[in-house]
Amino acid sequence: MPEGPELHLASCYINTVCAGLIFSGKVEKSEVSKNPEVLFESDAYVISATSRGKEIKLTLTPLKEEKNTLPGRGRDREELSQNGLQQPMDLVFRFGMSGSFKFTSAAELPKHAHLRFYTKESPHRALCFVDCRRFGRWEVHGTWQPDRGPCVMLEYEKFRENVLRNLSDKAFNKPICEALLNQKFFNGIGNYLRAEILYRLKIPPFENARTVLEALQHRKQSPDLTLSKKVKLKQENPDLLELCHAVPMEVIHMGGMGYGPEHSDDAAAFEEWLQCYCVPGMRSLRDGNGRTIWFQVTKPVPKRSSKGSSSQEKVAKRSGRKKGKELIQGAENAKAHEARKPNTRSRRKASASQASPTNKAPAADRKRQASARRSTGAVTAAPRSRRVKAE
DNA sequence: CGTCCACGTCTAC
DNA sequence: TAGACCTGGACGG
Numbered sequence: 001m002p003e004g005p006e007l008h009l010a011s012c013y014i015n016t017v018c019a020g021l022i023f024s025g026k027v028e029k030s031e032v033s034k035n036p037e038v039l040f041e042s043d044a045y046v047i048s049a050t051s052r053g054k055e056i057k058l059t060l061t062p063l064k065e066e067k068n069t070l071p072g073r074g075r076d077r078e079e080l081s082q083n084g085l086q087q088p089m090d091l092v093f094r095f096g097m098s099g100s101f102k103f104t105s106a107a108e109l110p111k112h113a114h115l116r117f118y119t120k121e122s123p124h125r126a127l128c129f130v131d132c133r134r135f136g137r138w139e140v141h142g143t144w145q146p147d148r149g150p151c152v153m154l155e156y157e158k159f160r161e162n163v164l165r166n167l168s169d170k171a172f173n174k175p176i177c178e179a180l181l182n183q184k185f186f187n188g189i190g191n192y193l194r195a196e197i198l199y200r201l202k203i204p205p206f207e208n209a210r211t212v213l214e215a216l217q218h219r220k221q222s223p224d225l226t227l228s229k230k231v232k233l234k235q236e237n238p239d240l241l242e243l244c245h246a247v248p249m250e251v252i253h254m255g256g257m258g259y260g261p262e263h264s265d266d267a268a269a270f271e272e273w274l275q276c277y278c279v280p281g282m283r284s285l286r287d288g289n290g291r292t293i294w295f296q297v298t299k300p301v302p303k304r305s306s307k308g309s310s311s312q313e314k315v316a317k318r319s320g321r322k323k324g325k326e327l328i329q330g331a332e333n334a335k336a337h338e339a340r341k342p343n344t345r346s347r348r349k350a351s352a353s354q355a356s357p358t359n360k361a362p363a364a365d366r367k368r369q370a371s372a373r374r375s376t377g378a379v380t381a382a383p384r385s386r387r388v389k390a391e
Numbered sequence: 392c393g394t395c396c397a398c399g400t401c402t403a404c
Numbered sequence: 405t406a407g408a409c410c411t412g413g414a415c416g417g
Binding site for chain 2: 001002003094095096097098133135136137181183190191192193257259260261277278283291292
């Protein structure tokens with residue numbers, strides 16, 4: 001589920017399904033979760049949510065004045081005021097790779113529901129934090145993580161300033177595709193958004209981030225134009241930082257749940273919305289952190305039939321982390337009429353992965369294989385299997 | 392069956 | 405800058 005839009009959509013979902021609902025009792029954690037217990041108990045409380053970048057905050061608010069029946073016993077003293085009243089509580093969540101919220105019948109909790117809030121009504125229902133891979137985290141009495149920057153969706157002006165005022169930061173020494181995942185500056189951008197954003201401007205992903213962003217510092221004004229024409233021009237030619245806001249906003253306004261696991265109409269609409277990420281015909285490489293960056297190779301300037309690799313390919317090759325190791329470019333182009341199928345395997349095994357330093361280790365060690373693959377800078381652009389568009 | 396891959400952080404050398 | 409942390413779907417044999 002989880003880049004900025006999905007987190008924001010989750011907060012909207014929570015506020016919608018919990019509107020006017022009374023919750024009651026304790027907050028229940030699954031046995032298997034390593035996240036902290038939530039020592040909150042109230043006979044009647046309400047739940048609301050807000051989001052910021054890739055975090056979401058739930059606020060549990062007890063109704064009226066309410067006596068706790070077991071003052072202080074088995075409870076952390078801090079949870080209760082001196083007269084035994086349950087205080088409001090904020091919980092801040094990060095979703096990892098698979099977190100989401102679901103509101104269901106309490107009788108049939110979803111699989112991997114690691115935190116549960118029960119309604120007072122009966123039959124009870126439950127708001128659940130569901131997280132199959134358990135990379136998600138929550139913090140009791142949480143606050144927005146201090147190292148994360150302003151939200152690209154809800155705090156656009158602050159976000160933009162934070163980037164442009166800090167271009168000397170070493171975070172911008174990196175390729176733009178890697179800088180875009182730095183949550184200190186791009187809180188809310190994730191792997192599919194960086195691909196979609198760079199694709200809109202056809203910015204080669206391994207261009208230096210500072211070089212790309214310095215060009216935005218002094219926006220060219222055309223004094224001869226009317227204000228409305230300036231506005232129109234700006235809307236039709238958004239720059240990179242504007243797209244860091246506008247592209248996630250498109251996902252929010254699509255109405256569904258964004259990049260969700262469900263095979264629903266929403267998921268199909270999201271898939272249709274993607275222009276680059278996992279799209280047949282696009283290419284992909286591993287970035288310096290081993291994450292897959294999807295991009296389109298733009299045509300080299302058709303100057304006097306230069307036969308070398310495109311400038312993008314050169315950039316990509318330079319990005320390889322192990323000097324001397326050659327990167328493999330699997331450059332198979334999918335036919336234009338083929339539809340994407342995001343959840344199918346996209347890579348074929350890169351032959352470079354065979355060239356691990358000590359290939360004699362007989363046991364199949366997944367971790368070492370994985371890192372060997374990464375360090376060769378193995379590249380992928382295998383076609384995704386075909387899925388015929390429903391018409 | 393085994394392997395590879397996934398929307399993201401974290402933290403330990 | 406490697407792993408570690410996890411589950412499960414899609415493929416290949």
